[in-house]
Amino acid sequence: MLRFTSGRRSFFLPASQVREVVGQQRLTRIPRAPESLLGLINVRGAAVPVLSLANLLGKKSCAEARIILLDGDTQIGLAVDRVATVTQRDAAQADGAKPIDLAPLIAKDFAGLAPRSGRRSAPVRRQRTATRDASRLQLLAFAIGDQELALPLDAIDAVIAAPKTIARVPGGEAAVLGTADWRGRLLPLLSLSVLLGLPGDADAKGRVLVLSIDGARIGLRVDRLTDVLALDPASVDLLPAALTRGAGEARIQAVARLDGGHRLVSILASGELLAPEHRRGLARDAQAEVATTRMAVDAGEPVLLFTLGGAPFGLPLAAIDEVARVPARLTPVPQAAGVLVGLMELRGRALPVIDQAQRFGGEATTGARAIVARAGALEAAFLVDRIIGVVRVPADRLASAPPLGGEGLFDRTMIDGEGGPITLLINAFALLAGTERALLAMLAARADDGDATP
Known part of the structure; x- marks a missing residue:
């Protein structure tokens, strides 16, 4: 005993x-x-x-x-x-x-x-929590200096903080920052500002976009992330070839027009980030690595990581329409519950803006970003403190979450190795269904009080 x-x-x-x-x-x-x-x-x-x-x-x-x-x-x-x-x-x-x-x-x-x-x-199979509109362009937007750019979301393997320890390469080209350790392997780091011939922000902490090019992974340093975008192709204009030749090595293939043309985002050609001679060098490196380690490009499930109340959470990218800036002023909803902070207009749609941290019993969110999530006909914007980035999670790092409260909100966990941290993954349908129930209950209470107007 x-x-x-x-x-x-x-x-x-x-x-x-x-x-x-x-x-x-x-x-x-x-x-x-x-x-x-x-x-x-x-x-x-x-x-x-x-x-x-x-x-x-x-x-x-x-x-x-x-x-x-x-x-x-x-x-x-x-x-x-x-x-x-x-x-x-x-x-x-x-x-x-x-x-x-x-x-x-x-x-x-x-x-x-x-x-x-x-x-x-037990690890679980990949789940499709929502169906993404295949006709919309999914982009990750970021900034270099005062220029906003984007890459296709499916071209990015991960987004990480700029490494504190970098091994410099003596005599390397200006775009080569050096190498850093990432998941137990050396990751070549390049400056996207130099590749584009754009002035960067020397004071920015920086983020690194991890991409696979010709079977080899590289890291591209950018100043900061701005948005996850889901765009109507009609809002994107291809650039004539004559206008894509600049002082840099990477190429811009199109420009997206947002906010009525007041915001322009340059879309990079993911297949033309490097000059041909550099791509051939990467291809040779990838072949050598595959021959010695049998490493294949991981096609794990893409997950957006963010924080609420200082704690990290994840939401499958398939359930996300975009990450939007929160307007300085939201349309108030009279007699709304505290978690419904107002309505925001996004591309002709009025979306309820939910303070999920308050729904979790925490303090009000002060962040300026909202995740626009969709599951079937349900759609809402959820305030978050901070966007951490996008990661591709291998199936062996995903496990079913025990049904331990939380209204079925957390259906899976992301486990970072033995003894590492656990990140809760949010079930988008449960998140949105719970939001709808709360809004319907609020409207019913207002109707009982004789005020059912929005």
Whole structure:
């Protein structure tokens, strides 16, 4: 028997029900989950829910320093104050410990946990959370100096912060910044401002766009990200070939007209970022790397990462129409709930703007970006604190999330290796359906008060 304490009470479990005991781990909190769910921990690459025994017993948790990982198909961690010893049943009872039946305690808050979260958080197949309009151009927009540019979203493998450690290449060309470590391999870094012949912003912290060119990955440094765009092809004009020849190496193939022509975004030709001789060099490097490591370009699921209340979350890119700037002034909705901050006009559509951080029980969002998400006929804009970037997530890093509250909002987790952080992925349909229910409830309440006008 394993004897342990919670508050002033002592309990015991059969040792056969215990997989192992660990100390406190880094927890990934789940917004709006029951109080007894402390969060998720990464146990050898699996997302394991941790429940507070004190909360399950109706007490206040305060000094839980150990986590008992329960054995069985369902992986659950039980947070307790102290694990005393392994002993015989008679000895445990003689010391005042009581047997505890965890199943009804857990079922009270998490009735669907056992049948849905077992099998060690098994990886799941890629899910299509929404159908993206194939006729629209999906672009990632960024800035170099005061010039806004874009690349096709499907040409970008990842967006990362500018590395702090770069190995310089003596005698290298002006566009070559050096190499940096990325996912255990050397990533060549190039300055897109030099490739384009544009002045960059020396004070910008910078971001790096990771692309695959002829089978080899390169990193292109830009000053900052601006938007994720979904454009009607009618708003994009191809440039005549005579106008695409400039002082730089990379080429601009088209210009997108936004905001009634007041905002112009130059679209780069992803196949002509480098001169032919440099592309041939990359092709040779890629062939050598494939021959030695059998590395293939990862076609993982693209996910947009962002922060809410300081915590990172992810949303599949297939569910996102675009990332838009939030207007300085939104159209107010009389008597609206706090999470509905107003309406914004976007390409002829009036979209509700939702403060998701407040829906999660946090402070109001102060960011100036909104993710425009769509699932079927449902569409809304959600304020976020900060856009981290786009990553392509291999299938072996995705796992089903246990059904632990959150209104089914989080259906998967992204796990960064053994012991690494866990990022919750949001189910776009659940997000939008919950938003619609909240808006309908608000309108019904207003109708009851005799004011049903928008």
